[in-house]
Amino acid sequence: MDIRQTTLRKAVHLTGIGLHSGNPVRMDMLPAPADTGVVFERPDGAEGWQRIPARADLVTETTLCTALTCEGQRVATVEHLLSAIAGLGLDNVIVRLSAPEVPIVDGSSGPFVFLIQSTGMVTLDAPRRYMIIREAVQVGDEDKWARLEPYEGFKLSLEIDFDHPAIEAGQQVSVELDPDTFVHELSRARTFGFLRDIEYLRQHEMALGGSLDNAIVLDDYRVLNDDGLRYADEFVRHKILDAIGDLALLGAPLRGHYTAYKAGHALNNKMARAVLANPASYAWGTVAAPADGAAQTREAALAAS
Numbered sequence: 001m002d003i004r005q006t007t008l009r010k011a012v013h014l015t016g017i018g019l020h021s022g023n024p025v026r027m028d029m030l031p032a033p034a035d036t037g038v039v040f041e042r043p044d045g046a047e048g049w050q051r052i053p054a055r056a057d058l059v060t061e062t063t064l065c066t067a068l069t070c071e072g073q074r075v076a077t078v079e080h081l082l083s084a085i086a087g088l089g090l091d092n093v094i095v096r097l098s099a100p101e102v103p104i105v106d107g108s109s110g111p112f113v114f115l116i117q118s119t120g121m122v123t124l125d126a127p128r129r130y131m132i133i134r135e136a137v138q139v140g141d142e143d144k145w146a147r148l149e150p151y152e153g154f155k156l157s158l159e160i161d162f163d164h165p166a167i168e169a170g171q172q173v174s175v176e177l178d179p180d181t182f183v184h185e186l187s188r189a190r191t192f193g194f195l196r197d198i199e200y201l202r203q204h205e206m207a208l209g210g211s212l213d214n215a216i217v218l219d220d221y222r223v224l225n226d227d228g229l230r231y232a233d234e235f236v237r238h239k240i241l242d243a244i245g246d247l248a249l250l251g252a253p254l255r256g257h258y259t260a261y262k263a264g265h266a267l268n269n270k271m272a273r274a275v276l277a278n279p280a281s282y283a284w285g286t287v288a289a290p291a292d293g294a295a296q297t298r299e300a301a302l303a304a305s
């Protein structure tokens with residue numbers, strides 16, 4: 001039997017603030033039938049909901065966050081939530097938002113993982129469709145580049161290059177993605193920013209909700225957060241978390257190896273679009289569940305733990 005699709009056991013919600021607006025936002029996550037995928041919803045002004053599917057071709061902004069726009073409705077900062085959804089193997093979910101931005105919460109995927117695990121996931125009677133990379137695709141230039149090539153599982157190898165004493169310690173990480181690895185080694189890695197950039201952002205009405213509660217903030221020498229870092233190489237781990245969320249916009253779990261140097265949201269989206277523009281680079285397929293159903297049982301256990 002092939003690995004099956006999943007959805008949430010029950011609806012859950014969370015309230016927080018938007019990173020860019022600084023305004024409160026309520027997010028409701030609802031179970032959805034097989035083949036729905038991940039769909040954001042915003043009020044349509046007539047007591048209904050307008051759908052914004054999580055698709056790479058709807059990405060309209062990649063500065064500081066990934067934002068989607070569909071028929072004039074926009075949702076921003078989708079990447080950390082999408083990363084949690086993809087990292088845990090949740091295939092179908094409706095995400096309703098009271099404001100045009102996913103709550104930033106603590107700047108990582110940790111609170112979304114907690115939310116999904118607290119309600120749990122159920123298996124649906126439909127096979128999960130994977131995007132299987134068949135031919136290598138490369139985007140970028142000598143300074144920043146990304147490459148996606150055939151691989152049995154889903155592996156990410158990222159390198160960043162910051163000339164900063166707090167970041168230099170760990171700038172390269174490679175992970176073989178599965179729900180357990182995602183939860184323990186990636187999900188708690190927070191977004192980060194430099195004090196010298198914050199004043200500029202504020203003047204341009206950006207990152208108005210940003211604080212030491214939802215980002216690692218660095219001056220020219222050190223980390224300013226009292227509690228320090230959650231992982232010694234939290235910065236590059238966060239970049240992997242972002243890449244998982246941005247590549248989830250391909251609409252299916254990947255079977256491939258993503259290697260990138262100095263990647264950000266723009267490069268991740270460029271890769272997603274390059275893959276979709278080159279049908280020879282991928283095939284849709286299903287993956288046989290292990291004979292004892294171990295993978296599914298493990299995902300379900302993780303979701304319920």
Ligand SMILES: [Zn+2]
Nearest residue numbers: 079191238242
């Ligand atoms: Zn991020």
